[in-house]
Amino acid sequence: MKYDLPPPATLNAERIEQFDDDADVHALAEAATAAILDGGGFGWVKPPKAALLEQYFRGVLLVPExxxxxxxMDGVIYGAVQLHRPSRNNEAQALAAHLMHHFVAPYARGHGLARLIIERAEEHARAAGYQVLNLDVRETQEAAIALYEAAGFIRWGTHPAYARVKGKTLRGHFYYKLLQK
Structure with a gap:
């Protein structure tokens, strides 16, 4: 489905360390619900209740890694990604961070927000000294795959039984991007 929304006056991506008001967490849960219903729900196949999604996102902020x-867009949250750092005891993989749970609400797509979110996550990972950024994605997420490949991520493998959605087993692709020269 294509949405005919006017271009936003402002577009930005930022790291959130706390929700300053309930409007942000509500908007994030609503955007996540819309993405899940559209088939890009970062693991969820059916959206949970809004209160559970809000609790989930509040919990993300409590995890040190x-x-x-x-x-x-115009101050309202329409998408997100999580940057996962390796745990402190994982010295062997301390060079790499992982992007997970990237989504943009379907009604906010087509304005460059997904790309901007990825760019900001890369900046944070690079500033933290990570040398590699990893991610994985279901094969059915064609727009996301095109975005990641255009952003310089390199597909290094495919898992034949990556996910199961609505009774169907789907493949998944694994990507990496070198952040430091």
Whole structure:
């Protein structure tokens, strides 16, 4: 489905360390619900109740190894990604961070918000000294795959039984991007 929304006056992505008001967490849960219903729900096949999604996002902010990067159009959150850092005891993989749960609400797509969110996450990972950024995605997420490949992520493998959605087993692709020269 294509949405005919006017271009936003402002577009930005930022790391959130706390929700300053309930409007942000409500908007994030609503955007996540819309993305789940559209088939890009970062693991969920059916959206949980809004209260559970809000609790989930509040919990993300409490995990030391996670950063929540949100994308805003005209000040309203319409998408996000999580930057996962390796745990402190994982010295062997301390060079790499992982992007997870990237989504943009379907009614906010087509304005560059998904790309901006990824760019901001890369900046945070690079500034933290990570040398590699990893991510994985279901094969059915064609727009996301095109975005990641255009952003310089390199597909290194495919898992034949990556996910199960509505009774169908789907493949998934694994990507990496070198952040430091």
């Amino acid at each position: 996670r950063e929540l990067i949100v994308g805003r």
